[in-house]
Amino acid sequence: MRAVEPWVETPLTEFLRESSAHLVLLMTSSGQVVAQHGFARSVDVMGCASLGAAISASTAEIAKIMGVGSLGQVVHQGGTRRVLLGSFPMRHGGNWLGLIVFGDDTSIGVVQVFFARLANALHRAAPVARESRQILAEQFEDELNASLRSLFGR
Amino acid sequence: MSLSFDAVIAALTRVAGVRGALVVDAQEGLVVAEASMEGVDPAAVAALSASLAGRLTRAMSAAGFAQPQVLLLEAEHGAIMAAPASDELLLVAVCDAEANLGLLRLALKDARGRLL
Numbered sequence: 001m002r003a004v005e006p007w008v009e010t011p012l013t014e015f016l017r018e019s020s021a022h023l024v025l026l027m028t029s030s031g032q033v034v035a036q037h038g039f040a041r042s043v044d045v046m047g048c049a050s051l052g053a054a055i056s057a058s059t060a061e062i063a064k065i066m067g068v069g070s071l072g073q074v075v076h077q078g079g080t081r082r083v084l085l086g087s088f089p090m091r092h093g094g095n096w097l098g099l100i101v102f103g104d105d106t107s108i109g110v111v112q113v114f115f116a117r118l119a120n121a122l123h124r125a126a127p128v129a130r131e132s133r134q135i136l137a138e139q140f141e142d143e144l145n146a147s148l149r150s151l152f153g154r
Numbered sequence: 155m156s157l158s159f160d161a162v163i164a165a166l167t168r169v170a171g172v173r174g175a176l177v178v179d180a181q182e183g184l185v186v187a188e189a190s191m192e193g194v195d196p197a198a199v200a201a202l203s204a205s206l207a208g209r210l211t212r213a214m215s216a217a218g219f220a221q222p223q224v225l226l227l228e229a230e231h232g233a234i235m236a237a238p239a240s241d242e243l244l245l246v247a248v249c250d251a252e253a254n255l256g257l258l259r260l261a262l263k264d265a266r267g268r269l270l
Binding site for chain 1: 208
């Protein structure tokens with residue numbers, strides 16, 4: 001497990017122990033990666049972060065069109081592996097996303113329960129007066145590369 | 155809630171001391187039907203009970219036994235009693251320390267029979 005923000009490590013470690021998740025990606029709603037577990041290649045992290053953020057944005061729009069407020073979580077039932085993509089509010093504003101891949105050794109219910117606890121723990125652990133920084137399009141690649149260097153140590 | 159689940163839940167919550175009852179998807183640990191319980195998180199009870207029941211079923215199988223009929227977890231201030239109703243469903247009752255566990259066991263077995 002690698003995290004860009006050190007205060008993420010304890011709640012995420014607890015989540016990994018309780019949920020038996022295989023892969024975890026935590027990111028901002030714009031796709032900036034905050035922490036990852038289980039990914040071997042940075043290119044997979046980049047792809048999953050971009051797609052996760054895009055799926056979350058799409059489902060938010062679908063929820064708006066349907067008039068159902070928000071779709072907090074999306075679960076994809078695969079053959080042997082399942083994916084949960086969930087959004088949660090952070091203390092310093094904005095939402096974070098969690099992309100969780102898990103198998104038959106756990107259940108959707110267990111992952112949902114501990115994902116909700118992870119979201120609460122991160123909300124509590126987040127620094128209160130964090131400066132909200134707008135990432136411009138031209139800075140995005142540099143930011144992404146910096147995150148990936150932190151996450152993969154290169 | 156469907157009528158059959160409604161009747162099963164009602165039969166369990168009629169037992170004195172039962173604070174709530176759930177029908178749970180045993181594979182996914184999701185709530186199928188539940189009677190509201192103050193101070194109890196039904197989603198967490200469902201998920202963790204199903205996970206525990208699954209592990210205990212595997213342990214029983216490894217020991218050469220069939221599927222467990224009733225699971226009882228007793229704590230200082232209450233207990234959880236669960237009964238697998240099929241491969242897909244698990245019945246769970248959350249009760250306080252004064253509940254009649256013998257009667258609840260019979261009610262769970264009867265409810266189990268209705269769902270099988």
